[in-house]
Amino acid sequence: MVSRAARRAMTTLQPFHPRHSNYGLGVELRRPDHRTIVWGHGGSLPGYRATMWYVPSTRRVVVVLANAYRASTDDLAELLLHR
Amino acid sequence: MTRLVAAELAKLRSTRVLTVLTILVVAMLLALIGMQVTNAGKVGASSLGTADSFRALLGVVGVTTPIVLVVGVLLVTAEFRHATIATSLLVVPQRSRLLVAKAVTAALLGGAVAVGGMVLVLAVVVSYLAAAGVPVDLVSGDVALAVGGVLAAIPLYAVAGVGIGALIRHQTVAVVVPLVWLGVVEQLLPSYGLAGILRWLPGGDERAGPRRGGRPVADVGRRPAAGRLRDRARRGRCAPPGPGGLVMTSSITTVVRRWSGDGRRAAVSPLVALVVLGVAAAVAALAGATARPAAAATSIQGIVDRWRARTPVHAVTVVLSDPGGDVRSMVSGRAAGRPVGVDARFRVGSVTKAFVAAVVLQLIDEHRLELDAPLGRYVPASPFGDVTIRQLLSHTGGVPDFEQAAGYATDLLARPSRRWTTAQVLGLVADRDRDFPPGSAYAYSNTDAVLLGQVVEAVTGRSWAHAVQRRVIDRLDLRDTTVPGRDAAAAPGVVASWFDTSGDGFDDRVPDPWPALETSQGPLARSSRPPPTWPSSPVPCSRATWSRGPRVGR
Numbered sequence: 001m002v003s004r005a006a007r008r009a010m011t012t013l014q015p016f017h018p019r020h021s022n023y024g025l026g027v028e029l030r031r032p033d034h035r036t037i038v039w040g041h042g043g044s045l046p047g048y049r050a051t052m053w054y055v056p057s058t059r060r061v062v063v064v065l066a067n068a069y070r071a072s073t074d075d076l077a078e079l080l081l082h083r
Numbered sequence: 084m085t086r087l088v089a090a091e092l093a094k095l096r097s098t099r100v101l102t103v104l105t106i107l108v109v110a111m112l113l114a115l116i117g118m119q120v121t122n123a124g125k126v127g128a129s130s131l132g133t134a135d136s137f138r139a140l141l142g143v144v145g146v147t148t149p150i151v152l153v154v155g156v157l158l159v160t161a162e163f164r165h166a167t168i169a170t171s172l173l174v175v176p177q178r179s180r181l182l183v184a185k186a187v188t189a190a191l192l193g194g195a196v197a198v199g200g201m202v203l204v205l206a207v208v209v210s211y212l213a214a215a216g217v218p219v220d221l222v223s224g225d226v227a228l229a230v231g232g233v234l235a236a237i238p239l240y241a242v243a244g245v246g247i248g249a250l251i252r253h254q255t256v257a258v259v260v261p262l263v264w265l266g267v268v269e270q271l272l273p274s275y276g277l278a279g280i281l282r283w284l285p286g287g288d289e290r291a292g293p294r295r296g297g298r299p300v301a302d303v304g305r306r307p308a309a310g311r312l313r314d315r316a317r318r319g320r321c322a323p324p325g326p327g328g329l330v331m332t333s334s335i336t337t338v339v340r341r342w343s344g345d346g347r348r349a350a351v352s353p354l355v356a357l358v359v360l361g362v363a364a365a366v367a368a369l370a371g372a373t374a375r376p377a378a379a380a381t382s383i384q385g386i387v388d389r390w391r392a393r394t395p396v397h398a399v400t401v402v403l404s405d406p407g408g409d410v411r412s413m414v415s416g417r418a419a420g421r422p423v424g425v426d427a428r429f430r431v432g433s434v435t436k437a438f439v440a441a442v443v444l445q446l447i448d449e450h451r452l453e454l455d456a457p458l459g460r461y462v463p464a465s466p467f468g469d470v471t472i473r474q475l476l477s478h479t480g481g482v483p484d485f486e487q488a489a490g491y492a493t494d495l496l497a498r499p500s501r502r503w504t505t506a507q508v509l510g511l512v513a514d515r516d517r518d519f520p521p522g523s524a525y526a527y528s529n530t531d532a533v534l535l536g537q538v539v540e541a542v543t544g545r546s547w548a549h550a551v552q553r554r555v556i557d558r559l560d561l562r563d564t565t566v567p568g569r570d571a572a573a574a575p576g577v578v579a580s581w582f583d584t585s586g587d588g589f590d591d592r593v594p595d596p597w598p599a600l601e602t603s604q605g606p607l608a609r610s611s612r613p614p615p616t617w618p619s620s621p622v623p624c625s626r627a628t629w630s631r632g633p634r635v636g637r
Contacts, residue, residue, distance in 0.1 A: 001555070003448045006444040014476075026439065042433060043432025047430070059406035060405055064401050065429035067399075067423075067580040072124070076130065078134070080401065083386065
C-alpha cells in the first residue's frame with residue numbers, strides 16, 4: 001500500500017495530542033483498553049457508527065459496523081480485541 | 084496526641100455520626116453501582132467489560148467525598164454547636180494540637196470509608212460481572228492509578244472538612260458552603276466558559292480526569308443538551324444492583340439492627356460490619372470470578388449478542404482477522420423487520436479518512452506531494468494555503484471544523500436531501516478565525532479531510548473518490564467496499580439505519596439511505612467475505628467522506 005517509511009510516519013505520534021486521543025498521519029493511534037496499542041479509525045454518520053482497528057502487537061484486525069448512531073462500536077471492538 | 088485522637092474517636096463513637104455515615108455510604112454506593120450497571124452500554128456510558136466501564140464502576144467510591152467532608156466539618160463545629168469547645172480547650176489548651184487531633188481523626192475515618200467502600204464496591208462489582216459472564220481483568224495500570232487517586236482523595240476531603248469547620252464555626256453554614264461549592268458553583272463554571280480552570284479546583288479533578296476514548300465523535304446532528312439530559316433522566320431509574328447487592332443491603336441492616344441494642348458497641352458496629360461484610364463478599368466474589376464463565380458467554384457470538392442486547396442498535400456486523408489470514412465475520416440483529424445478512428452494507432463515516440490518508444502517503448512516496456509543503460502549493464486559491472499536508476493529516480493546522488459551523492447540523496436535519504458540494508462545505512468555515520496558529524495545537528477537524536481531498540484531486544487530476552477506488556480498493560481487491568460517486572444508485576444494499584433526528588431521545592428511522600449523504604459519496608462496505616489482510620478488511624466510509632470531498636465542486 002505505502003512504503004515502510006510512510007507507514008512509520010503514519011503511525012508515529014504527532015505533537016500536541018491529548019492523553020488517550022492520539023493521532024498519527026490520518027490514522028488514530030490509541031490504547032482503547034488503556035494497554036493495547038491499536039492503529040485505525042472510527043467513524044459515524046447519522047444512522048451509522050464504525051470502528052476499524054489494526055492491532056500491531058497481535059497483527060490482527062478488528063472491524064465493527066453498526067446501524068445506529070448511538071451504538072458504541074469502540075466498546076464492542078475493545079471487548080473483541082483479544083478474541 | 085494518640086490519646087487526643089482516641090478521645091476524638093470516642094466522641095464519634097458516642098454519637099450517631101458513624102451509624103448514619105455507614106448507612107449513607109453503603110446506600111449511595113449500592114445505588115450508584117446499580118445505576119452504572121443499568122446505564123452501561125447506553126449513550127455516554129461504556130459497555131460492561133471495557134476498561135473504562137470497570138474504572139467508572141470502581142470510581143463510584145468517589146461519591147463518598149462530600150460525605151466525609153461533612154463529617155470532618157461536624158468534628159469541629161459540633162464542639163461549638165454544643166458549647167463543648169470551652170471544656171475541650173481547658174483540657175487541651177493548645178488549639179493547634181486539638182485541631183491536628185481532629186484532622187488525624189478525620190483522615191483515619193476517611194481512610195476507613197475509602198478502604199471499606201472500595202472492598203464493598205469490588206465485591207459487588209466483581210460478583211455481578213462474574214455472574215453476568217463478563218470477564219474481569221483487575222490488573223490494569225491505568226484503572227489502578229485512577230482508583231488509587233480516588234481512594235487517596237477521600238481522607239483529604241475529610242481533613243479539608245476539619246479546616247472548613249475551624250474557619251466557619253456555624254455548623255449549618257459550614258456544611259452548606261462546601262456542598263454548594265462542589266454541587267452548584269463548580270457545576271456551573273463550564274456554562275460560563277470556565278471549564279479550563281476546573282481541574283485546579285477542589286472538586287474538579289474527577290471531571291477533568293482523562294477523557295475516555297478519543298474517537299473523534301461525529302457531530303452531525305448532535306442532539307441538543309436538553310435531549311441528552313432527558314435521556315439521562317429516563318435512564319436514571321436504578322435497577323436493583325443484582326442479587327449480590329440486595330443480599331448485602333439486607334445483611335447490613337440486620338447487623339446494624341442487632342448491634343445497635345448495645346450502646347457502646349452500636350457506635351463501632353457499622354464500620355466493623357462494613358469491613359466484615361466487604362471481606363466476606365470479596366471472598367465470595369473471588370470464588371465466583373475464578374469459576375469459569377460458560378463458554379457461550381465468552382464466545383465471540385456471545386460477546387456480540389450481549390453487547391447488542393444492552394446497546395441502542397438494531398444490527399451490528401463484526402470482522403476479526405488473525406495474522407494467519409483466518410478471517411471470521413458475523414452479524415447480529417435485524418433491520419427493517421428482516422434479519423441482517425453478511426452481505427448488508429454499512430456506512431463507515433470517518434473511517435474513510437484512513438483510506439484518503441493512504442492515498443496521500445502513496446502520492447508522497449511517488450514524490451508527487453511533499454509532506455511538509457503548504458496546501459497553497461497544490462491548491463493556490465485555498466483560504467488555508469499556509470497549512471501543511473502534515474498538519475492536515477494530523478489535525479494540527481487549526482482549520483475550523485465545518486461540522487461545528489453554525490447552522491450546519493440543523494440544516495442537515497431539516498433538509499436531508501440537500502447536496503453539499505466541497506465549495507459549500509468550505510464556505511462554512513472560510514471566513515472563520517483559525518482555532519490556533521498552524522502547528523501549535525491539535526483539534527480534530529473534518530475540514531482537514533475535505534482539504535486533503537482537494538489536494539488529491541489537484542495532484543491526480545481526478546476525483547478523490549477515484550483515487551481511493553483505484554489506489555486502495557482495487558489494489559487490495561476489496562470487492563465489498565464501495566465509494567459512492569455522484570450517483571446515488573452507486574450505494575446498493577445499504578442497511579437501514581437509526582438516528583435521533585427529532586432530538587426527542589428516541590431513534591428515528593433514517594431515510595433509506597440518507598439522501599444528502601448518498602449523494603455526497605460516503606463509501607460503503609459490507610462484512611461478508613472480507614479480504615484476508617489488514618488494510619483490506621476495513622471498510623471505508625462516511626461522514627468523512629462526505630465531508631471531505633464530495634463532489635468536488637463544479
